[in-house]
Amino acid sequence: MALTSDEDNDSHITAGSSNLTPKKKRLQRGGDILKSEKADISVIRNHAIGYKHKLMASNAKPKTQNALQTFINKSRVDPLGDKVKDAELLICSYVAAHDMPFADSKIAQALSLKRTKTKCIVKNVIGVHEKENLTKKLQCTKFSILMDESTNISSVKTACIMVRLYDEESCGIVSYFWELCQIFSEHDAQGAEEGATAENLFNKVIQTFHQRNMNVENIVGFGSDGCSTIMGKHNSVASRFQILCLNIFIMKCICHSLHLCASEACKQLPRKTEDLARDIHNFMKSSSKRQAQLAQFQKFLDLDVHKILHPSQTRLLSLIAVVERIVACHGCTIVQM
DSSP, X not given: OOOOOHHHHHTTSOSTTTTSOHHHHHHHHHHHHHHHHHHHHHHHHHHHTSHHHHHHHHHSOOOOOXXXXXXXXXXXOOHHHHHHHHHHHHHHHHHHTOOOOOOOHHHHHTOOOOHHHHHHXXXXXXXXXXXXXXXXXXXXXXXXXXXXXXXOTTSOEEEEEEEEXXXXXXXXXXXXXXXXXXXXXXXXXXXXXXOSOHHHHHHHHHHHHHTTTOOGGGEEEEEEOOOHHHHOSSSSHHHHHHHHSTTOEEEEOOHHHHHHHHHXXXXXXXXXXXXXXXXXXXXXXXXXXXXXXXXXXXHHTTOOOOOOOOOOSSOTTHHHHHHHHHHHTHHHHHHHO
């Protein structure tokens, strides 16, 4: 079977086109196709303006997408779903406070609780509910304010506010977390320009109570550390509380003062004791072989297996735990050395 080219096929199209070149013949065939397509389009356009087509188009119903609410049966009662929600609240309470177990495998299988959902439930459900209960207690009870400011690793300066009151439910004096307010905010240009002054800190604290319609006359005490901005005699947060609440009791935390006293007292102790504790720790920490031998000697002498502690550079009271650990491991350390 012989194959023929396009030029050979073009020679058999029509008798009148025998004088045309092959290229012109192909163009002539393409023009015929375009004419037929134009004719088809004109037929469609004529049909679109016809009476029958317009009548059927007007009677056709438009397709609409059903709303999501139409698939939900609001009258349906799901007792298992309610129990699952209760179980999720219990688990979130456990994460925030303590263990509250439940014994129902079907409920446990239906649980869906990860980090994001747990965080939202603790913050937006449990936190809001507890804040409302605490607000009701403070509106009818005398309470004290405990405050301290700090700067986190992200250079965000915040003030932690605690309240202390007599709780009739627990029949005792209890302390509750009230607010963690940000001192400087991008939405408060005036506060950022003013800085962490006594006036700015005082306004931040009072604002947290005014937002909850709290009566500041119920404030009977204020406690904080001994910095001059908070506990100064004339221009401080404490002096402003004394003007706002006439009978308020001001309590300055003496932990920092005691720490300075302890630091000065420890300077009178022999330095050799602290150096010996550091040398023993450095001798043990640099060798895994020595640590393994220490554990073997502790087991041989029927002692609890413990590591040698390191004295802190800034916390002098850590020397107590270090010395107690060395005394407890005194026998095995002597045998090893």
